[in-house]
Amino acid sequence: MTLNSVMVKESDLExxxxxxxxxxxxxxxxxxxxxxxxxxxxxxQETFVPDCILTTPAQVDxxxxxxxxxxxxxxxxxxxxxxxxxxxxxxxxxxxxPPHSGNTVLMGAPKNGWLEAVFHHPVKSVSAFVTTSQKLxxxxxxxxxxTVKEVEISEPNLAGSDSTLSPNILLTVTGADIYxxxxxxxxxxxxxxxxxxxx
Numbered sequence: 001m002t003l004n005s006v007m008v009k010e011s012d013l014e015x016x017x018x019x020x021x022x023x024x025x026x027x028x029x030x031x032x033x034x035x036x037x038x039x040x041x042x043x044x045q046e047t048f049v050p051d052c053i054l055t056t057p058a059q060v061d062x063x064x065x066x067x068x069x070x071x072x073x074x075x076x077x078x079x080x081x082x083x084x085x086x087x088x089x090x091x092x093x094x095x096x097x098p099p100h101s102g103n104t105v106l107m108g109a110p111k112n113g114w115l116e117a118v119f120h121h122p123v124k125s126v127s128a129f130v131t132t133s134q135k136l137x138x139x140x141x142x143x144x145x146x147t148v149k150e151v152e153i154s155e156p157n158l159a160g161s162d163s164t165l166s167p168n169i170l171l172t173v174t175g176a177d178i179y180x181x182x183x184x185x186x187x188x189x190x191x192x193x194x195x196x197x198x199x
């Protein structure tokens with residue numbers, strides 16, 4: 001859990017190593033305009049965190065490193081406001097698809113070339129580092145399923161290829177009231193890393 005920019009592990013709260021009053025002091029002492037939360041995967045169990053120390057982060061960064069290779073990714077990050085469709089976690093063995101950070105990334109599967117993230121509340125920005133074997137389009141939609149914005153990678157950007165684009169291109173969409181985004185690589189394969197969204 002993050003209290004503004006202070007990292008507080010939920011296990012510290014559970015073991016009593018960080019009292020509620022100490023957590024509140026950290027919250028009061030740390031001043032930042034854009035609190036960021038690094039969200040770890042959940043295994044669907046309920047955990048208790050006192051409401052008095054919860055804050056709404058301005059940005060949520062998803063940490064994929066707790067995911068198991070080939071694990072279907074859907075509700076692991078629902079606590080943080082996002083679910084995924086047609087998505088698995090992988091640790092790429094193909095050097096053409098290098099992770100941007102860490103070892104674990106997301107890939108569209110079982111259907112090739114498509115992945116969707118659905119937000120529980122509207123967000124204003126979504127970004128991730130993308131490596132793709134085909135042209136890829138990132139599309140953001142509002143609550144009425146209307147396109148808010150589209151951005152694309154115009155050609156493959158595999159590592160070690162003769163592409164004019166480097167691997168791990170940062171793709172970002174911004175707009176009012178984004179409720180879902182889709183990544184579509186037209187039957188190609190792609191990976192996402194360091195997925196983030198701003199509220």
